């Protein structure tokens with residue numbers, strides 16, 4: 353497994369996580385929230401994710417069934433990760449916040465049908 357680091361734009365929210373397959377099973381979601389965020393995500397088991405900064409700048413947004421917890425930086429506003437509704441034991445990370453990641457053009461990006469649960 354490799355360790356990856358990531359952050360929001362202003363670096364008040366820092367995180368790291370481990371995965372052996374950074375570009376596998378990456379996805380977009382078509383729900384009303386993810387559509388507006390326009391990001392690509394990668395899911396990992398909750399215990400592979402570590403918040404490296406204090407939670408002072410961590411904002412939380414919940415909506416609809418209030419199971420998913422969406423985290424973002426309250427200073428710069430960038431969404432970093434969330435606890436998944438379909439499996440709260442999983443965290444999805446905003447891949448665009450991960451350091452040194454290049455997503456090749458031919459990478460398969462799945463679409464999760466979150467819209468059916470809006």
Ligand SMILES: [Zn+2]
Pocket residue numbers: 360361362363364365425426427428429430
């Ligand atoms: Zn920030």
